[in-house]
Amino acid sequence: MTLPRLKRSTLGDDVYDSLRAAVLEHTLAPGDRVNIDALARDLEVSPTPVREALARLESEGLVRKRPLAGYTVSPLLTRAEFNDMFDMRLLLECAAARWAAERATPEQRGTLVTEAARTVEGGDEHAWHAAFTALDAHVHDLVAQASASPLLRESITRLHAHLHLHRRYFPYAQTAVTNDEHQLLAAAISDHDPDRAESAMREHLIHARARHLVAFDE
Amino acid sequence: MTLPRLKRSTLGDDVYDSLRAAVLEHTLAPGDRVNIDALARDLEVSPTPVREALARLESEGLVRKRPLAGYTVSPLLTRAEFNDMFDMRLLLECAAARWAAERATPEQRGTLVTEAARTVEGGDEHAWHAAFTALDAHVHDLVAQASASPLLRESITRLHAHLHLHRRYFPYAQTAVTNDEHQLLAAAISDHDPDRAESAMREHLIHARARHLVAFDE
DNA sequence: CCTTCGTAGATCCTATAGGATCTTTCCTGT
DNA sequence: ACAGGAAAGATCCTATAGGATCTACGAAGG
Numbered sequence: 001m002t003l004p005r006l007k008r009s010t011l012g013d014d015v016y017d018s019l020r021a022a023v024l025e026h027t028l029a030p031g032d033r034v035n036i037d038a039l040a041r042d043l044e045v046s047p048t049p050v051r052e053a054l055a056r057l058e059s060e061g062l063v064r065k066r067p068l069a070g071y072t073v074s075p076l077l078t079r080a081e082f083n084d085m086f087d088m089r090l091l092l093e094c095a096a097a098r099w100a101a102e103r104a105t106p107e108q109r110g111t112l113v114t115e116a117a118r119t120v121e122g123g124d125e126h127a128w129h130a131a132f133t134a135l136d137a138h139v140h141d142l143v144a145q146a147s148a149s150p151l152l153r154e155s156i157t158r159l160h161a162h163l164h165l166h167r168r169y170f171p172y173a174q175t176a177v178t179n180d181e182h183q184l185l186a187a188a189i190s191d192h193d194p195d196r197a198e199s200a201m202r203e204h205l206i207h208a209r210a211r212h213l214v215a216f217d218e
Numbered sequence: 219m220t221l222p223r224l225k226r227s228t229l230g231d232d233v234y235d236s237l238r239a240a241v242l243e244h245t246l247a248p249g250d251r252v253n254i255d256a257l258a259r260d261l262e263v264s265p266t267p268v269r270e271a272l273a274r275l276e277s278e279g280l281v282r283k284r285p286l287a288g289y290t291v292s293p294l295l296t297r298a299e300f301n302d303m304f305d306m307r308l309l310l311e312c313a314a315a316r317w318a319a320e321r322a323t324p325e326q327r328g329t330l331v332t333e334a335a336r337t338v339e340g341g342d343e344h345a346w347h348a349a350f351t352a353l354d355a356h357v358h359d360l361v362a363q364a365s366a367s368p369l370l371r372e373s374i375t376r377l378h379a380h381l382h383l384h385r386r387y388f389p390y391a392q393t394a395v396t397n398d399e400h401q402l403l404a405a406a407i408s409d410h411d412p413d414r415a416e417s418a419m420r421e422h423l424i425h426a427r428a429r430h431l432v433a434f435d436e
Numbered sequence: 437c438c439t440t441c442g443t444a445g446a447t448c449c450t451a452t453a454g455g456a457t458c459t460t461t462c463c464t465g466t
Numbered sequence: 467a468c469a470g471g472a473a474a475g476a477t478c479c480t481a482t483a484g485g486a487t488c489t490a491c492g493a494a495g496g
Contacts, residue, residue, distance in 0.1 A: 010285045010479070012273070036448070046481045048266060051449090055230070055270045059277035067228045068448065068487055081368075088369045095309050150299075151306045155373055228449070254478070264451045265478090286457050286478065 011045055016053035018043065023062050023073055024164050034063060034071040060158060062165075076166060079216045085162060086209040090202060092156050093140065097185060097201035100146035101194040108146040109190040115139055116186035119179065132175055133167045139182050143201075146189065169215040181207065229263055234271035236261065241280050241291055242382050252281060252289040278376060280383075294384060297434045303380060304427040308420060310374050311358065315403060315419035318364035319412040326364040327408040333357055334404035337397065350393055351385045357400050361419075364407065387433040399425065 019039075022028045034054065040047040054071050057063045063071045077085060104112070116139055120131045137160055144153040181204040188196035237257075240246045252272065258265040272289050275281045281289045295303060322330070334357055338349045355378055362371040399422040406414035 012479085013285070035446095037446095047448090048269070048480065051266070051270055052273045055273040056277045059274045067231070069489085070448065084367050084369055087367060088373075091309065091313050091370075149302050149305060151302055151377070152309075155306075159369070230449085253476095255476095264449095266450065269479095287459085288478065 010049070012049040012052040015043060015045060015049045016056055019050075019053050019057060020062065020161075023057070024161065026165075026168060028073050030073050030076045030165065032073045034073060036070070060161065062161060074165075076169075077162065079213075082166070082213070082216065083209075085159060086205065088159055089156075089163075090205050092152060092159065093143070093205060094198045094201050096144045096147040096149075096152055096156060097189065097197040098194045099149060099152070100143050101189045101192055101197035103148045104146035104189060108142070112139070112142050112146065112186045113183075113190050115142060116179075116182040129167075133164070133170075136178065136182075137164065139186075143185070143189065166212070166215070170212055171214065174211055178204075178208070228267070230267040230270040233261060233263060233267045234274055237268075237271050237275060238280065238379075241275070242379065244383075244386060246291050248291050248294045248383065250291045252291060254288070278379065280379060292383070294387075295380065297431075300384070300431070300434065301427075303377060304423060306377055307374075307381075308423050310370060310377065311361070311423060312416045312419050314362045314365040314367070314370055314374060315407065315415040316412040317367060317370070318361050319407045319410055319415035321366045322364035322407060326360070330357070330360050330364065330404045331401075331408050333360060334397075334400040347385075351382070351388075354396065354400075355382065357404075361403070361407065384430070384433070388430055389432065392429055396422075396426070 019028075028034065036047050036050050036054070040050050043050070054063060054065070058065050058071070062074055064074050065071050100108075100112075115135070118135060120128055120135060122128065123131070140160065141153070141157065144156040147153065181200070185197065185200040185204060188200045237246075246252065254265050254268050254272070258268050261268070272281060272283070276283050276289070280292055282292050283289050318326075318330075333353070336353060338346055338353060340346065341349070358378065359371070359375065362374040365371065399418070403415060403418040403422060406418045
């Protein structure tokens with residue numbers, strides 16, 4: 001008998017979740033100064049758990065700390081850093097796709113195919129874009145999870161946080177193409193075909209990088 | 219004129235360094251409970267910076283937190299987790315070796331060859347072993363640095379922290395072989411030969427895993 | 437007009453105190 | 467002898483207060 005491992009949480013963790021969401025949603029925009037006391041007042045907690053949350057966020061690179069001068073939200077990636085991130089994605093996620101094709105459970109293959117086939121319904125443009133981004137992240141996480149490597153999945157998740165910071169500047173079009181690529185990837189993994197899974201992921205990421213890079217042209 | 223960017227530090231950072239070193243040196247052994255108040259008294263600081271340091275360490279996986287029950291030093295890796303870590307090392311460090319061979323500066327190639335050729339001098343067995351481990355980590359970091367990918371280097375550094383936790387249980391012998399492998403790797407990178415660099419790293423890591431895995435046989 | 441210096445304000449960093457929770461130990465009952 | 471429960475101790479979590487530092491604005495001098 002396995003119980004769902006009841007979740008006890010602390011204020012620090014709650015603040016962390018809230019702050020992380022705020023940064024990812026651009027409620028706190030890149031470059032903004034983060035005032036500890038003001039945040040504590042807004043969230044109606046003391047500064048201590050806020051400091052704890054910020055320390056964790058800094059370790060993940062979402063905020064920067066300047067000693068005796070306060071925290072700021074990490075600035076957006078430069079073109080070079082963005083390319084570096086995609087080099088890492090290619091390295092990590094191609095391996096994840098390969099391992100997923102080799103080691104995923106039948107349930108995982110099924111879920112992956114189902115989720116990759118999902119499409120996002122109407123709503124206003126902003127909400128629709130947010131939903132689509134969330135779905136994209138979810139598909140990639142399913143692959144990472146199916147790779148059966150906890151360390152690999154964690155690394156990928158960490159990268160995606162930085163990717164998410166840029167989503168506002170991604171082009172709204174071409175989402176249908178993304179969806180097609182996801183389905184090819186899911187099919188390859190479902191078919192136990194590592195080579196095809198890896199190359200599908202590679203194609204998908206290379207195309208995604210090209211799609212996103214236009215945002216860096218002024 | 220570029221000044222060395224004077225380093226201001228906070229108590230929290232100092233505590234972090236001290237604590238991280240204590241964990242890596244097994245002054246705080248895996249599984250040990252970490253008493254916040256006691257630590258604050260020993261280090262002669264208040265609990266707040268200690269909490270901040272622990273939050274960062276938890277984010278790196280060096281300590282674990284159980285809400286309302288305190289922190290503990292992360293336990294040693296299981297055999298499966300250890301294998302997973304080496305799978306990640308193979309993925310990350312082989313790519314690092316390849317990129318280093320392609321992109322390293324002349325200075326980096328020179329330093330790498332020099333450091334890979336270094337040997338550790340006498341001293342008592344414990345100190346000697348510690349020095350050798352440090353040298354090994356240094357060589358691998360030089361490769362990561364030469365890869366010219368900040369994200370890749372950071373990921374590798376993160377992995378090596380966990381590897382370091384196990385060093386006490388590594389075999390003392392066969393260090394000469396390790397040194398030879400490092401020199402082969404350095405030579406390949408120095409020669410601008412990506413294929414040979416990657417395979418040299420792969421061989422090295424596969425052999426290293428085999429050497430270390432004996433520690434898991436009881 | 438530009439640069440430099442000094443002061444005021446705001447912010448961060450650290451320390452201490454009180455309430456809530458968990459762990460351990462001891463005792464009682466079966 | 468063992469299982470179950472209760473109370474004491476220790477520990478963690480949160481809140482508040484005070485000292486040190488940085489930033490920004492304004493004034494004086496070149």
